[in-house]
Amino acid sequence: MFLWLSAALVYCFLYVPLVIVVLFSFNDSRLNAEWVGFTWKWYGKLLHNREMLAAAMNSLVIATVSAGAATLLGTLAGIAMHHYRLRLLPLLVLAPIAMPEILMGVSLLVLFIMVNMTLGLVSVMLAHITFSIGFVALSVQARISSMDPALVEAARDLGASPWRCFREITLPLLMPGILAGGLMAFTLSIDDFVITFFTAGVGSSTLPLQIYSMVKIAVTPEVNAVSTLLMLLTLVVITVASRLSPTLFRAQ
């Protein structure tokens, strides 16, 4: 009883703040203080906010490209980590996940400036790929280790060449893990603030950066509206990902 009660309280703690954000995005008042009346106007305003739209576009482009690249590299890493006893690669894959994000942000900033790279979309993408590889690799690795190694041998035994075996057996069976990892990389990229903060330049602002700069100035319902939309997008992507690989989110 005591357990259930405390658990219920913690669930409230988790959800009340988010409910408030969503609720006030429909509130007909500049102040996020009390309920005045229902309106769509903050969403309407968003549509005319050029900076916000540009940031949303940047976010999508960055997330798509970085998720694609991270999926490719992460899949290779995941397969390699499963098949061979490697020392360096697992360390390189896992360390970025374990370190505070700010460290990756500032060290990448130093690197980009040192090689005279202009900060922009490309630098943000490169940074996002770096932290996404690990998540994809773990997702793929989890999928392979749940795969019966006899399947590959069976395919060879029944006449498949190594390449055909990979194409017909290994790849299709890994697909859910790869896609789930890719979608996770996508949402991580869309949501990332810290690393983007250090590696973005002029004109490459993303949604989280945009929210940050607005929030620093004042709390306005427009932010609630964009937050609500962002939550909705993440929710959709994650739902799809968890359908593809139900075990993945437990392994997290």
Added chain:
Amino acid sequence: MPAIWCWINTMRKTMQGKAWHKYLLSLPPMVYLLIFFAAPTLIMLFASFRYAGEYGGLAPWYLHEEGRLTLDLTLENWQRLLGTDIYLRLFLKSVGYAVMTTLICMVMGYPLALTIARSDRKSRDLLLLLVILPFWSNFLVRIYAWMIIFSPVGALTRMLNGLLDLVGGGPVTLMYSPTAMIICLVYVHLPFMVLPLYANLEKHDLDLLDAAQDLGAGKWRRFWLITWPLSLPGITAGSILVFIPVLGMFAIPDLLGGTNGIMIGNVIKQQFMESRDWPFGSVLSIVLTVTAVAVVLLGARLGQGRGGRG
């Protein structure tokens, strides 16, 4: 004859050898991470021994004097760190905030994880999903939610001040205080504690509790003598996952902590983005890195020690 097929076999092993596949698979991600993760970390270590550039950034690390190249490196940045106790105090304060956040997460997360682990299979997935969902909503949105709650015009502050007014206390602001910051830190990192804890608790053999009851242990004794010790690896994992990101946090102190709530992350951010003193920023980053690595290694060792018994 045997010699010939021995030779064929060796040839085959080299041609078909896994070495080729191994490099095809592992080299691309490895090279990428070496360039964009390992190299920057090393560069930062190097940067901590360099002078700051005149207009921010880094000064060249060599001098071209009288046709000779001389290294232009310095220990000044490290001396600056150790010269005063400002940074030590800042660091200890950050560690203190992180420890406090971790403990609160543990106190709040344990009953939750236990409830989920002990509920029946069907509701378990749903309850777990409910913990994960807020975790997948945007980090800034989650901070922003608390900015609304703590805002001076918000309902909570007004209600609290109304109450304080009745008993004759002065008005308080919730926003921009370490308290607000820690509540938000807990909010953001709670799932990191609950998930590993749940993963551990779920694996417990419930027969152990029945056995303990059978042997005469009461409810609390069963918890403290069976469940708690067995869950220590989960607590260790969860604590590391909470402690490390909190230690390096800058956005939450920035937005909610006010002047009192400054953490080491804020100073690092300041060095890189505002004062543009990169070498000193690098020094602080390295201190943070070393701390994080030490905590991970300590946790791994603790986990191993228990693995033997459990």
Added chain:
Amino acid sequence: MEILDLLEIVDVSRRFDAFLALDRVSLQIEAGEFFTLLGPSGCGKTTLLRLIAGFDQADGGDILLDGKSIIATPPEYRPLHTIFQNYALFPHMTVAENIAFPLRMAGCAKKEIQSRVGEALENVRLPDKAGKYPDSLSGGQKQRIAIARALVNRPRLLLLDEPLSALDAKLSEQMQLELINLQKDIGITFIYVTHDQSEALALSHRIAVMDHGRIAQVDAPSRLYGYPNSRFVADFIGKCNVLAGHVREQQGDCVTVELDGLGPVHVCRSETNFGVGSRCALTLRPEKIRIGRFSSIPGASDTMTSMSVADTVSPLGDESHFTGYVHDLLYLGDVTVYNVTLSNGILLETLLANSASGRTNFFEVGDRVEVAWSCDAGHLVLD
């Protein structure tokens, strides 16, 4: 012309780091044979099977199929298929697609694939499962689909890696009969790996017992059971009492053995020539030992009668007999196992069928009993 064996394994060795999994193993397997590799886990039987299939490379030796070396042939080019322990049905393909897989790899025409898959499904009596995915099949059905898939393009050889270990006892017994009939019908050579000696005895034409990477004995099941050539084989196949001793004299096929602490016994029909004085061991199956109530007048027991009612032991001319106490007993329903302590402290396992009506056990713990066996009941091995 010399008749070639179908599969010939010559001096094959395989080493994993410090562990020698196969130590110069040689075997000949004939066409149409049901051949079993039997041994405890870690004896090298699965390693040998994997070498034959081509999943693993030998460190030395050769494997010949129809007289041609296949040791350097990748698994996809070897005309043999494997039934895996957990069947290894491809989970993302339907039953029909699974069976079509080897035909597709061999480049068969679509029409032919279709008809042969249908035929294969008929053969395993599962034609209605064509569109189903393996996950929805029971263990026995999975097994049959795995067999259909492995046989659909008619391999020369079928390798089976403990295929019955994932099934429960009843189903396993039923599948044993199916395997025997299947092998008889199609006449393809089966090489079967198992650690279960009763499975091996029931199924095989010949069995190779393996131990620590070597072949301990290759023989037909009945010979393996009746005439083990070593303590290990005797112990591994069925239950066996092993009594140590040394040879006192040998006349033709009759050997007199001095058993340690028990004295001399006669052993007839020995095929080996033992040197006088050499250490040996007498292997005695529990069911070949007779057990009877102790008679107080030794030697007068020929008056005590029939053997089926096991109240006494009649010491016939060529019979060895000893006295002891029932140490413990194990009631198994059809039979009761009595462990008898002999005078030298050795425990002898004997059993009696509970054939008399209305009685459960003939003896109780602590009863003084006599045990006896005839001179051709035991088999002598070098120790």
